[in-house]
Every structure is written in C-alpha cells, then in structure tokens.
Amino acid sequence: MSMDDPRPYDLTVDGRAVRVTARPDTPVLSVLRDDLGLLGTRTGCLQGRCGSCTVHLDGKAVQTCSLPLWSVEGRRIDTVEGPSPTLARVREAFLEEQAAQCGYCVNGIMMTVSALLDEGVRDRSEMLETLDERHLCRCGAHPRMLRAIDRLLEGAA
Amino acid sequence: MTELPSNLKSNPRLDRWIDVAPDGTITIRSGKVELGQGIGAAMLLIAASELRVDPAALTLAPADTARAPAEGFTAGSLSVEHGGAAMRLAVAMARALFMQAAEAALGAPVELENGLFSVPGTNRSVGYGDLAAEVDLSVSALDQPIPVLFGEGDGAPGFRRPDLPAKLSGAAFIQDLRLPGMLFGRVLRPEAPWLRLDGFDEAAVAALPGVVRVVRDGAFAGVVAERDDDARAAIEKARRSARWSRIGTLPTCDEAQTWLDAPAEEAETLLEDAGEPAETVTRLSSSYARGFLVHAAMGPSCAVAHWTDGRLDLHTHSQGIHPLRKQLATALRIAEDAINAVHVPGAGCYGHNAADDVALDAALLARAVDRPVMVLWSREDEMSWSPHGAAMRVDLAAGLSAEGRITHWDCRIASTPHVARPGSGNGLDLLAARDLETPHPPSTQSNFKVPDRGADRNSVPIYALPQRRVRLNQRPQGPLRSSALRALGAHANVFAVESFMDELAAAAGADPLAFRLAHCEDPRAAAVLKAAASAGGWDPDEPGGEGIGRGLGVARYKNSGAYYAAMVRVEIEESVRVVSIHGAVDAGRVVHRDGLINQVEGGAVQAVSWTLMEEARWTDEGFAVRAWEDYPVLGFRDMPEIVTEVLRSDAPPLGAGECSAGPVAGAIGNAVAHALGVRARRMPITRERVMAAMDAAL
Numbered sequence: 001m002s003m004d005d006p007r008p009y010d011l012t013v014d015g016r017a018v019r020v021t022a023r024p025d026t027p028v029l030s031v032l033r034d035d036l037g038l039l040g041t042r043t044g045c046l047q048g049r050c051g052s053c054t055v056h057l058d059g060k061a062v063q064t065c066s067l068p069l070w071s072v073e074g075r076r077i078d079t080v081e082g083p084s085p086t087l088a089r090v091r092e093a094f095l096e097e098q099a100a101q102c103g104y105c106v107n108g109i110m111m112t113v114s115a116l117l118d119e120g121v122r123d124r125s126e127m128l129e130t131l132d133e134r135h136l137c138r139c140g141a142h143p144r145m146l147r148a149i150d151r152l153l154e155g156a157a
Numbered sequence: 158m159t160e161l162p163s164n165l166k167s168n169p170r171l172d173r174w175i176d177v178a179p180d181g182t183i184t185i186r187s188g189k190v191e192l193g194q195g196i197g198a199a200m201l202l203i204a205a206s207e208l209r210v211d212p213a214a215l216t217l218a219p220a221d222t223a224r225a226p227a228e229g230f231t232a233g234s235l236s237v238e239h240g241g242a243a244m245r246l247a248v249a250m251a252r253a254l255f256m257q258a259a260e261a262a263l264g265a266p267v268e269l270e271n272g273l274f275s276v277p278g279t280n281r282s283v284g285y286g287d288l289a290a291e292v293d294l295s296v297s298a299l300d301q302p303i304p305v306l307f308g309e310g311d312g313a314p315g316f317r318r319p320d321l322p323a324k325l326s327g328a329a330f331i332q333d334l335r336l337p338g339m340l341f342g343r344v345l346r347p348e349a350p351w352l353r354l355d356g357f358d359e360a361a362v363a364a365l366p367g368v369v370r371v372v373r374d375g376a377f378a379g380v381v382a383e384r385d386d387d388a389r390a391a392i393e394k395a396r397r398s399a400r401w402s403r404i405g406t407l408p409t410c411d412e413a414q415t416w417l418d419a420p421a422e423e424a425e426t427l428l429e430d431a432g433e434p435a436e437t438v439t440r441l442s443s444s445y446a447r448g449f450l451v452h453a454a455m456g457p458s459c460a461v462a463h464w465t466d467g468r469l470d471l472h473t474h475s476q477g478i479h480p481l482r483k484q485l486a487t488a489l490r491i492a493e494d495a496i497n498a499v500h501v502p503g504a505g506c507y508g509h510n511a512a513d514d515v516a517l518d519a520a521l522l523a524r525a526v527d528r529p530v531m532v533l534w535s536r537e538d539e540m541s542w543s544p545h546g547a548a549m550r551v552d553l554a555a556g557l558s559a560e561g562r563i564t565h566w567d568c569r570i571a572s573t574p575h576v577a578r579p580g581s582g583n584g585l586d587l588l589a590a591r592d593l594e595t596p597h598p599p600s601t602q603s604n605f606k607v608p609d610r611g612a613d614r615n616s617v618p619i620y621a622l623p624q625r626r627v628r629l630n631q632r633p634q635g636p637l638r639s640s641a642l643r644a645l646g647a648h649a650n651v652f653a654v655e656s657f658m659d660e661l662a663a664a665a666g667a668d669p670l671a672f673r674l675a676h677c678e679d680p681r682a683a684a685v686l687k688a689a690a691s692a693g694g695w696d697p698d699e700p701g702g703e704g705i706g707r708g709l710g711v712a713r714y715k716n717s718g719a720y721y722a723a724m725v726r727v728e729i730e731e732s733v734r735v736v737s738i739h740g741a742v743d744a745g746r747v748v749h750r751d752g753l754i755n756q757v758e759g760g761a762v763q764a765v766s767w768t769l770m771e772e773a774r775w776t777d778e779g780f781a782v783r784a785w786e787d788y789p790v791l792g793f794r795d796m797p798e799i800v801t802e803v804l805r806s807d808a809p810p811l812g813a814g815e816c817s818a819g820p821v822a823g824a825i826g827n828a829v830a831h832a833l834g835v836r837a838r839r840m841p842i843t844r845e846r847v848m849a850a851m852d853a854a855l
C-alpha cells in the first residue's frame with residue numbers, strides 16, 4: 001500500500017463523528033461536498049483566494065479548497081450547514097439586510113464573520129481587513145453585507 | 158385592442174405561464190432566468206399582485222425548453238420591462254378566466270381578495286384550486302380580452318427574496334447538483350489563445366485513479382472521472398504531456414491594441430443630423446478608452462449533461478436556454494427537440510460568460526459514457542477563456558457658441574464585438590465547436606444591427622444637442638474573445654460623454670451641473686441629476702485640486718431604459734479611492750424596491766471596480782490573467798458609502814441592473830479631474846494612469 005492510497009480518517013463535522021476513506025491529499029472541500037454531501041460549502045476558485053469554501057476548523061475560519069484531508073484528522077470542522085447559534089444570528093442579519101445578489105460568496109463570508117464574532121472580535125475595521133484579505137464578491141453586495149455586520153456588532157457590543 | 162407584449166405574443170398559450178392544481182398550488186413559469194439579479198422575486202411579485210394572492214403561495218418553476226415560455230436571452234435589463242409585462246398580462250388573463258368560472262359557480266358577481274373569489278355580503282366563496290378543473294388555461298392569449306391590471310403596488314416593502322434562505326445554507330446552485338450516478342468531467346484548454354492541442358499521453362491519463370474515460374475529438378480533449386478532484390488531477394497530468402501547435406498569426410498584445418491608441422479612419426456612420434452648424438467660437442476634442450474586462454464570475458462555469466437513447470438532458474446556467482439548445486443541436490448534429498435544457502442558477506452572471514461553452518463541453522464528454530456528467534471550468538480557464546468585456550476607444554469633438562452652448566457633437570467609436578452570444582451571429586459560438594475533428598466555425602459577423610450592436614449603446618448623449626454625428630469602427634475579434642458584459646458599450650460611452658461634458662463646461666466657464674441642465678430637455682434625466690447632486694451636497698464653488706474631488710454622471714440606459722445619476726466623491730493618495738456614491742434612479746413604477754436598489758448599487762460597485770482597477774492582458778507567452786491574483790477587483794476595504802434614492806414615477810417599469818455602470822464611471826472620471834486638476838481618459842484609472850496624466854499636464 002502506497003502512502004497515497006485511500007485510508008480511513010476520523011473527524012468531527014457539524015458535531016457528528018464521521019469516518020471518511022480517501023487519499024490523504026484529498027482537499028477537505030472535496031470531502032465535504034463529495035463524500036459527506038455538504039454542498040453549502042461552495043466550490044469557488046480552488047486557488048485559495050475567493051473564500052467561498054470557508055469553514056471553521058477547531059473554531060477558526062479556514063479555506064478548504066487547498067487543505068489536505070491528512071491535516072484535519074481528529075479535528076473539528078463546522079460548516080455553514082452546522083448548528084452554530086452565532087452562525088444562525090449571522091444568517092438572520094444577512095437575510096434581514098437582503099445582503100446578497102447571487103449569494104455564491106455569502107456562505108463563506110458568513111463563516112468568517114461568525115468565527116470572528118465567536119473569537120470576540122468587535123472592531124469593525126478588524127473585521128473588514130479580514131474579509132478583504134479572505135473573501136471576494138463579484139456582485140457588489142458588500143455594502144449590504146457591511147450593514148448586516150454593523151447590525152451584528154451593535155447587537156454584540 | 159392594446160398590443161400584447163411581444164413575449165406573450167410569441168408564447169401565447171396561458172398554460173406556459175401559469176398552472177393551477179386542484180389543491181390550490183399555483184405555479185408560474187418565466188423564460189427570464191435568475192442570474193443573481195433577483196428576477197425570480199420580481200416575477201413572483203408581479204404574478205401575486207395580478208392574482209391577488211400572497212407571493213409565498215406561488216411557486217416559480219425553473220425555466221426549461223420543454224414548457225416555459227421562450228423569451229430569448231435574459232439580458233439588456235429587459236426582464237422586468239418585457240418578461241414582466243408578459244407575465245403580468247398572462248396571469249391577469251388567467252385570473253379573469255378564473256373569475257368568470259367563479260361567477261358561474263356561485264351564480265353572482267364576485268370579488269377577489271387573498272386568492273378567494275367571494276360573493277359580497279355572503280359567506281359564499283371559492284378559491285383558485287376549487288376551480289382548477291373548470292378553467293382551461295391551454296387557451297391563447299391572442300383570443301382573450303385585455304383584463305384589468307392591478308399594477309405594481311407599492312414596491313413590496315419588507316418583501317424578502319424567497320430564493321435566498323436556500324442559497325445562504327445548503328445545496329442551491331448548479332454546481333451543487335448531484336444526480337444519481339453522476340460523474341465529473343474537465344476539459345484541457347490551452348494557456349494561449351493561439352495554441353491548438355496536438356496530443357498528450359492518453360494512456361497515462363486513462364490509467365489514473367478514478368478516471369472513467371479520456372475523450373478526444375480533434376483538438377477537443379477532456380476526461381470523465383468518478384470525482385471532480387480525480388478529473389482535476391487527470392487534466393493536470395494531461396497538461397504535463399500535452400503538445401501544442403501555434404495556429405494563425407494573432408497579433409501581440411501591443412500590436413492588437415494599437416487601435417486603442419490611434420484608431421483607423423474607416424468608420425460606419427450610425428447617426429448624422431441634418432442642418433447648418435451654429436456659429437462656433439471654441440472647439441474641443443478628447444479621446445477616451447477602456448481595455449478588455451474579465452467577466453470573473455465567482456463560481457466555475459458548470460453544466461450537467463446526460464444522454465439517453467440519443468436524447469440530451471442538460472442542466473445549465475445559460476442566459477438563453479432556447480438559443481443555446483439551437484446551437485447545441487447544430488454542434489452535436491442532432492434535432493433540436495432531442496435536447497431538453499433546464500435552467501439552474503449559477504454564480505452571479507453579468508452577461509455572456511462561459512455557461513454556454515461549458516454546456517457543449519458537458520454534452521461532448523457525457524456522450525462517451527452512459528451516466529450524467531457534471532463539467533466545471535477551472536479558475537484559469539474561467540479568467541482566460543470566458544468572453545471578455547470589449548475594449549473600446551471613444552473620440553469626441555464638439556463646439557461651443559459664444560453663449561456657451563454646444564453647437565455640434567461628433568463621436569467616433571472603435572470597439573471589439575459586444576455581441577458574440579451563441580445564436581447571435583452567422584456561425585457556431587460555443588468554444589469547443591471550433592476544435593472538433595469536423596469543426597464548426599465561429600461567427601464572422603453578428604446578426605445584430607444598430608441599435609442593438611452594443612458598441613454604440615449610449616453613444617448618443619441624453620442631452621438635446623444639434624448637429625450630432627456618431628460613427629463606428631467595428632474591430633474584429635482579437636486574441637481575447639469579447640462579448641456582452643453588463644451595460645456593453647454604455648460603460649465606456651457614458652464615461653466618455655460625461656467626461657467630455659465636464660471638459661466642455663470648463664471651457665464654457667460653467668458649473669458642470671448647470672451646464673448639463675442647460676442642455677437637458679428630458680425632465681426625468683434632469684430629475685435624477687438634481688436628486689443625486691442634492692443628495693451628494695453639490696456645491697458649484699467647492700474647491701478641488703488637493704486630492705479630494707467630486708463629479709457627476711448621468712444617463713438613461715440605452716436611451717430607452719432606466720435613468721440614473723450619481724455624484725461621486727474621491728480621495729487620491731497613492732491611488733484613487735471612491736469614498737461615496739450618491740445615486741438617484743428612475744426606473745418607472747417599481748415592482749420590488751429593495752431588489753431595484755440592490756441591482757443599481759451592485760452595478761455601481763462593479764463599475765467602480767472596472768473603472769479603477771480592471772483590465773485583462775495577454776503577453777507573448779499567452780493569457781496573463783489566470784487567477785484572482787492577476788486580476789484584483791474592488792474589495793471590502795475599499796467599499797464606498799453608497800446611497801440610492803428611488804424617484805417616484807408612473808411610467809412603465811424598467812430594468813435597472815445596467816443603468817448605473819456608465820454614470821458612475823463618468824462621475825469617477827470627473828471627480829478625479831476635480832481632485833487633481835488633470836483628467837485621466839483611459840480606464841482603468843490606475844495609479845500609473847493618474848501619474849501619466851499629471852506628467853502630461855506639466
């Protein structure tokens with residue numbers, strides 16, 4: 001058996017223990033979408049820039065398109081389809097502001113916002129810097145998303 | 158009789174638009190598709206207002222070629238204007254038939270409220286579902302009387318788009334479709350527009366894990382695999398052994414763009430006013446340009462194809478499923494009715510992207526297997542091979558009278574094609590078609606004629622001007638394929654017109670706002686201009702020149718669509734930053750106010766990105782834009798404050814997705830000139846271009 005052959009990996013996804021049998025270098029995005037059917041984590045640029053594929057890894061927002069399966073063994077992944085109450089608040093604020101056009105980028109953005117809120121980030125400019133580095137939106141829905149974020153920051157202050 | 162909307166005339170059977178089931182379920186169908194613009198919400202609101210039901214009680218079926226009305230392309234900001242008008246009348250006719258049936262059933266005149274037909278003063282009522290068996294909707298709109306229309310209402314305040322909750326959670330887009338037994342395909346495309354595939358080590362690729370089939374047809378090559386990551390790995394492997402040959406003699410980057418710097422003289426005259434020129438004391442001329450823009454959708458272009466017994470079932474995010482079907486039938490050499498295409502939303506689409514191209518890719522790859530195949534484009538191909546926004550140059554010349562009025566206006570445009578959609582030319586415009594063993598050549602000329610050609614869009618200014626002349630030098634396709642991108646020629650044309658209006662105002666010693674108003678005889682244009690200027694705090698005496706400036710821009714999209722004006726403020730340190738956009742829009746009666754604002758502001762934000770940052774390039778090695786890193790777009794940090802006033806109007810409803818692009822670009826150009834005292838006339842207005850403009854002014 002070569003090191004590249006499929007083998008079982010145990011991880012926790014959205015609060016459930018799962019076992020996935022796949023090659024070690026399989027991108028986590030592909031595991032989520034094609035092994036676990038969690039399609040809310042979007043396939044975007046696959047170049048680690050656009051942020052559509054963002055999830056929480058042990059509570060931190062990370063992109064999954066270039067993240068190999070071997071590196072997440074035994075760790076906790078939470079997706080946009082998970083039960084986080086913070087994420088639920090973020091989603092409601094985004095819907096309240098109708099902060100989307102096509103909506104393709106939004107799940108990743110909501111994941112980063114909810115991770116930052118969980119980490120205790122309350123500073124708008126810090127949040128903005130992180131979003132600027134890790135996420136793109138092509139429809140120009142940013143001003144609405146920023147309004148949703150302001151709403152969340154007010155609520156969390 | 159009132160003239161029927163053209164989309165209803167061409168799809169007259171009412172049951173193509175609406176179905177009512179005995180359980181009361183009402184399904185509506187539109188041929189206009191969801192591109193991220195929220196058209197689904199608008200269609201539901203239109204139908205709900207005419208049926209007098211809660212929009213939540215309606216289902217909008219996906220557009221398909223089997224049942225939904227054929228409404229051409231979802232393009233040109235015409236979905237509300239044309240598609241919405243047809244939907245409104247079709248469902249109103251259906252409602253009238255139900256009302257007749259209700260009166261027959263109840264034996265008395267009825268009123269309609271909340272989906273119930275009731276006899277006033279009694280408790281006798283029936284609903285749509287109760288009458289479904291009585292009412293035949295397979296009738297023609299051509300035979301129906303024109304019913305009373307209830308109209309747009311109040312813009313549906315508080316109405317939330319019904320498609321968003323799903324899109325902000327789990328599977329929602331075409332990329333998320335998972336059919337039983339579905340395989341994944343990817344295609345091997347060259348890294349330069351002048352390369353053609355000769356071959357690669359097919360046996361090595363076929364032996365890779367998960368690979369089900371290697372497909373070759375001429376220079377078209379792809380793989381089908383169990384998983385998308387297997388297909389990606391296989392394409393990478395194929396690329397490492399690929400042999401390419403150079404075809405044609407495409408110009409280098411610099412050669413191909415010489416016309417942007419100095420266009421050829423030959424040009425077709427599109428408009429020339431008769432008459433004698435008034436006495437001119439000052440003459441001015443200026444040249445403006447923009448480079449190619451990358452469509453750069455957030456998601457990969459995607460299609461799912463499945464062949465059974467020579468028939469093709471296709472899932473696509475194309476803007477025009479009927480024209481696509483026609484082209485696919487030719488490319489695949491099968492009958493048109495052997496294809497059923499169903500629309501599924503993809504990532505935001507701003508014009509002709511690769512949705513149609515990937516549909517042919519999927520059909521070709523799926524033909525080699527007996528299971529459904531999803532094909533996704535790579536980011537590299539998305540950035541390089543998707544149709545680009547056209548490169549344009551606009552030369553303007555005008556004169557001023559002693560009183561400071563414009564005496565003549567001369568416009569000469571040079572542009573690569575804006576209309577190369579599949580089905581809009583004389584050839585086959587799906588990318589893979591030219592690569593097949595038996596190729597189908599792409600179009601050499603567009604079927605589109607003025608005023609729909611694109612390059613001349615908004616080249617005729619909104620102002621009342623004498624002695625106008627507009628000429629077009631249509632450039633052929635170059636190394637970067639160009640086609641329809643949001644606003645088409647209006648982005649560069651309005652940038653040029655509005656920049657030049659400020660230059661003329663300066664030459665006349667006039668305030669830019671007053672100068673525009675003095676030349677404007679269209680009250681709706683004047684109203685948006687005044688509203689934007691007032692919202693932005695326009696002050697004719699506001700000093701500029703210290704890196705802080707403000708500018709105005711106005712247009713009526715296509716001179717027949719929505720009116721929009723913007724006042725933009727910029728700050729310039731290293732590069733230009735748009736601080737705020739105060740906009741005003743008149744899109745006629747408003748179906749969905751929040752959806753309208755979302756479209757107008759999204760267009761404004763995208764226009765800031767285009768105008769300040771975006772330009773596609775290629776080098777002697779090939780495409781220069783292969784990743785987001787190669788093509789920065791406006792991000793969260795640089796988002797302007799944006800405020801939009803929606804003007805009250807009783808005119809027919811108009812689309813608004815494209816109206817803000819041109820005016821915002823013009824206003825930015827003017828604000829930059831106000832901030833620096835020198836003007837940048839070539840987009841994108843990057844730091845280097847600003848520096849060059851300042852050097853040239855010394």
